[in-house]
Amino acid sequence: MSFDLLKPSRRQFLAGSAAFGAAGLAGLRPAFAAVDWKKYAGTTLEVNLIKSPRGDTLQKYQKEFEELTGIKVNAEQTPEQQQRQKAVIELTSGKPSFDVIHVSYHVQKRQFEKAGWLADLGPFLKNPELTDPSLVESDFAAAGLAFAKDKNGRFGALPFSVDYWIVYWNRDLFAAKGLEYPKTFEEMVKAAETITDADNNISGFVARGAKNANVPVWTSFLLGHGKSPVGADGSLQTDSAEAIEAAALYQRLMTKSAPRGVTGFNWAECQSAFLQGKVGMWLDGVGFAPPLENPQKSRVVGKVGYGVMPKGPAAQASATFGDGIGVTEASAKKEAAYLYCQWAISKEMGARLLQAGAGVPFRNSILGDAKVREGVTMPGSWVDCVAQSAPISQLGLPVIIPVTEFRDIIGVGLTNLLGGADPAAEMKKATEAFKPVLARSEAQ
Structure with a gap:
């Protein structure tokens, strides 16, 4: 098969x-x-x-x-x-x-x-x-x-x-390492790194790495740090300390615990990797669940846990x-x-x-x-x-008119992180690039 x-x-x-x-x-x-x-x-x-x-x-x-x-x-x-x-x-x-x-x-x-x-x-x-x-x-x-x-x-x-964004997790891979489902971001990182076994092609975590598609992954972490991309007063918070911490978390998970080639992954590639039974956790929307329980497509039937997003340092939030x-x-x-x-x-x-x-x-x-x-x-x-x-x-996304431009610009910065770029530098650069786009949209 x-x-x-x-x-x-x-x-x-x-x-x-x-x-x-x-x-x-x-x-x-x-x-x-x-x-x-x-x-x-x-x-x-x-x-x-x-x-x-x-x-x-x-x-x-x-x-x-x-x-x-x-x-x-x-x-x-x-x-x-x-x-x-x-x-x-x-x-x-x-x-x-x-x-x-x-x-x-x-x-x-x-x-x-x-x-x-x-x-x-x-x-x-x-x-x-x-x-x-x-x-x-x-x-x-x-x-x-x-x-x-x-x-x-x-x-x-x-x-x-x-x-809603949730965490799909492989219960067998967790059990093999004596792990329980993570309750916090910190536990999530530790679980991902514990499960990762490069010699056996097992990854602890997968999420979208492709630019534009990757932004909701980062916002999921940002919300857990108690911030939204745009504040209530309309100001950008994408280069705040919390935004940089969320970007660093994204970078760590995606470079230390994700499959090779994740920079090009959208939801379909993530789903495919998880279906093979070689991934511990996959962060994405609830609508991608049915094939995981389909024996014609999945090697993880009956092994999948469906987890609510773990708590961040400041909040628990589902993008x-x-x-x-x-x-x-x-x-x-x-x-x-x-x-x-x-x-x-x-x-x-x-x-x-x-x-x-x-x-x-x-x-x-x-x-x-x-x-x-x-x-x-x-x-x-x-x-x-x-x-x-x-x-x-x-x-999961800011309430602004240029949403596509937001995802494109921030997404480039996040993709750069997977190549080893500095989170603070990338988030500040992306923020400066997007500021005039947002200002123009609000002035119209």
Whole structure:
């Protein structure tokens, strides 16, 4: 049997993943009776979705929403990059062709807030005639609320699907060295170096080394040092003492305990290495789990632990990415559009996302529901890890417009570290290079 993996795109990977079985949804249907769902019967909504498993799920069950509300939905899915371009062009015109939009929070949050393109859903959430009683802010993971709200508390889009970063760990390799799962960054480093055995081609740790892709690995460590890349006042913290310490930690793990050639690794290469059973720990998003339990692809079936991110010197945090679904400020059908958004993130639809392997809901009540868990084909420890990551979730990228440029510039510095460069020098150089880019974006 060959264990070499094809390297599909992230969207193809997620579309093919089947983390959850076909658990029955009996009892999961929301208490829709509390809302006057027929209030806008006869209305037609235009919905702009990102081409993804989440978009597929919404379209697959769209008729149920139409039957529930009497609202006609015209939903269009567009590939991610094209969807973002289309959204900006149309929203800038002031006359978008859509009432509902699927938003990539970690890329578009600041841009949408600054332009005022999304309607404030706060008043709708507080309206018992429009909102099911189970939909309350406290049910969202902390990162979901951070994504959804601006600094003034304005609620711009409902949190839809989340990607928490966790640690996949090989229980057999840990047991062979008499190790337990690390609780702190310090223990993580020690475990990685203890497990590493170059003579037998065993590495203690793997994560993304390729520029741009590597930035969330570093931010995962930065958050544990109690800092974010950009402070609350908008100032860059990428050359702070904590940022340099996080970079030094990244350098140590990736040069002393990672596989050869890790400088060129993105998630697919990391996953492939872990599947071979030669890696102790792999830090990445929760969505890459299903192949690890697939005997056709994996040599670690039944050996994988799913660990919550260990504590850093100042905090325990799971770097988090996600998307939302909101109503355009320009829409003349805001309340009807809000009903669609509410349906999209309902408990029933969230359960379906999980069961299709299409995403992880931001709502804690879905992850903790026994009826959802009944059909889980992944180990229960995976679901436990997801649920335990929610309370410590923090944004994995800064809320700025030039996110891609940020990842490119900081990513070059991090890649240089793998060649032996000085962490302080690289972080200061990258920070100086990015400052004018950020300043220009804020001045526009």
